[in-house]
Amino acid sequence: MQDRGAIDRTPGSPPPLSVAMSVYNGERFLAEAIDSIRAQTFGEFEFLILDDGSTDGTAAIIQAYAAKDSRIRPIIRENRGLVSSLNQLLAEARAPIVARMDADDIAHPDRFAKQMQFLADRPDHGVIGSWSRDMSEDGGPYVTMGYDHPVTHEEFLHNIRHGGPLLCHPAVMYRRDIVLQQGGYHAAFRHCEDLDLWLRLASVTKMANLPERLIRYRHYAGQVSKRHATEQQIGAAIAYEAWRMRDAGKADPTADATSLPPIDALDAFFGETGVSARVRAAVTHGILHSPVALRDEGFEIMLDHVRSGGCRKGLWRTVARLAKLGEPGRALRLSSTLATALATS
Numbered sequence: 001m002q003d004r005g006a007i008d009r010t011p012g013s014p015p016p017l018s019v020a021m022s023v024y025n026g027e028r029f030l031a032e033a034i035d036s037i038r039a040q041t042f043g044e045f046e047f048l049i050l051d052d053g054s055t056d057g058t059a060a061i062i063q064a065y066a067a068k069d070s071r072i073r074p075i076i077r078e079n080r081g082l083v084s085s086l087n088q089l090l091a092e093a094r095a096p097i098v099a100r101m102d103a104d105d106i107a108h109p110d111r112f113a114k115q116m117q118f119l120a121d122r123p124d125h126g127v128i129g130s131w132s133r134d135m136s137e138d139g140g141p142y143v144t145m146g147y148d149h150p151v152t153h154e155e156f157l158h159n160i161r162h163g164g165p166l167l168c169h170p171a172v173m174y175r176r177d178i179v180l181q182q183g184g185y186h187a188a189f190r191h192c193e194d195l196d197l198w199l200r201l202a203s204v205t206k207m208a209n210l211p212e213r214l215i216r217y218r219h220y221a222g223q224v225s226k227r228h229a230t231e232q233q234i235g236a237a238i239a240y241e242a243w244r245m246r247d248a249g250k251a252d253p254t255a256d257a258t259s260l261p262p263i264d265a266l267d268a269f270f271g272e273t274g275v276s277a278r279v280r281a282a283v284t285h286g287i288l289h290s291p292v293a294l295r296d297e298g299f300e301i302m303l304d305h306v307r308s309g310g311c312r313k314g315l316w317r318t319v320a321r322l323a324k325l326g327e328p329g330r331a332l333r334l335s336s337t338l339a340t341a342l343a344t345s
Contacts, residue, residue, distance in 0.1 A: 015071075017045040017112065018093035018176070019101055022085035026103035027057040029218065033103050034065050034072075042112035045099070047072045048089050053079025058103075083193050087184045093176055102170035104218045106135075111214040115173040118210060125153070126178040126205030127198070129167040130214035137220035144219075153206040160202060160243065167207070169194040171215040178205050188257040191228045192235035196254075199243040229290040230283065230298035235260065237282035241275050263301065280305040288318055291325055299330055306337045309345070 019037055023030060037047055049072060051059045059076050066072040075092070090098065097119060099112060111130065118128045131149055134142040149165045150156045159166055172194075182200050189196035201207060242254040253269055254260070261268075263283075266275040284305040287293035294302075306312060315338055322331035 014094040014096075015044055015046045016095055017042070017097050017099060017116065017173075018089075018095035019045050019047045019099045020050075020086070020089035020093060021048065021101045021103055022050045022052055022082055022089060023054065023058050023062070023103040024052040024079065024082075025054045025056045025058060027054070027061055029104040030058060030061050031065075033101065033105055033107075034061075036105075036107040036109075037101060038065075038069060038071075039109050040107065040112045041109050042116055043071075045071060045112065046094060048075060048092060049073070050075040050085050050089055051077070052081070052085045053077065081190070083185045083187045083190060086193065090176065090179060090184050096176055097173060098176045098179070099173040100170055104220070105170045106216040106218075108212075108214040108216075111171070112173075114210055114212065114214065118208075119173065119175070122206070124206050125208060127167070127172060127174040127201060127207040129172045129207075129209040130212055131209060132168045132171055132215045132217040133213040135216045135218050137218065139216075139218075142219050148211070149209040151209055151211050153208055156207050157202065160199065160240075166195065166198050167209065168215065168217060170217065171209075174201075175205075183255075186254070186257075188254055188260050189235045189239055191232040192239060195236050196239040196242070199239055200246075202243075203246065227292065229287055229293040230296050230301070233283045233286040233293070233298070234263065234279065234301075236286070237279040238266070240282070241266070241270060241279065245270065245272075263304075277305075277308060277310065280308065281310050284310065285314065288314055288321075294318070294322060294325065294330070295327065299334075303333065303337050306334075306341050309341070312338060312341065 049062045051062055051074070062074045062076070066074045075088070097116065099115070101107060115128050115130070119125060129149060134144050136142040147165055149167060150159050156166060178201065179197070182197070182204065185193040186196055198207065238254065238260055242252045246252050263276050263279050266279055267273050280301055283298065284302045287298040287302070290298070306315065315334065319331050319335045319338070322334060
């Protein structure tokens with residue numbers, strides 16, 4: 001494949017767009033993801049691909065593509081984690097606009113052209129995403145029950161206040177300076193660093209999504225959202241608590257945090273009663289359909305939520321779900337805890 005869409009610029013001048021991709025052991029889907037970027041109708045970009053210490057053939061794939069496409073800038077180094085990788089990509093990007101991309105997804109050929117045009121037409125918007133089309137591990141159809149992402153900034157703010165999706169991270173394009181001014185991605189929010197960033201950006205710029213499916217988003221057992229479901233739910237719940245503090249004009253204790261405290265310490269951390277209970281409730285109802293979370297520490301958080309008098313909606317069905325997952329002991333513990341809570345309520 002040739003450097004499609006690339007045009008001559010003054011040597012050393014920055015491109016209008018930087019594409020940022022971090023990869024860790026992504027050899028299985030990487031070539032397909034890279035090909036979808038190289039096939040963009042808007043081709044004037046630099047493509048930064050960071051190999052975060054992979055132990056498979058990822059580095060070799062990146063280097064092979066870099067040898068035949070001058071737009072690709074490989075960064076090969078030891079493992080430091082996704083947040084560190086994303087911030088490094090932001091620091092090394094030379095363009096004023098950055099497009100995110102993941103190594104297991106597929107971008108529509110017109111994605112960059114349409115998002116770049118949107119940002120050119122709307123200087124008051126700092127972030128633009130798009131709707132996504134879900135696909136299975138092998139690229140086939142994948143059915144989800146979720147809602148499409150908000151199209152306008154007003155809808156975006158509504159979803160923050162009332163619950164709902166915000167942005168699909170690998171479909172996002174943003175103005176680099178705005179993200180850097182807000183401190184980039186925060187290390188404390190590992191596995192939900194994007195959500196924390198959107199919540200911080202919402203108060204300083206407008207954000208929206210194009211109502212077109214400009215990325216195919218892959219679902220499979222090995223992705224981060226599946227393997228770290230409980231930690232992701234905890235971080236997300238705390239990120240919303242931090243947003244609520246900022247929205248009320250109060251100090252955000254997570255602003256300089258490098259890690260998040262245990263759930264039981266959140267009331268003291270935020271200086272407000274009820275934060276721990278709200279986070280337990282959010283985590284409990286966020287993991288109801290996650291086999292991984294129901295088998296890890298998420299289950300203990302669920303029990304604590306019930307014992308402390310939290311809402312029990314949907315939890316009896318979770319008893320049956322645990323039994324089907326081959327976890328009869330946990331099913332018995334949950335049903336016993338629910339029965340005790342019912343008898344004492």
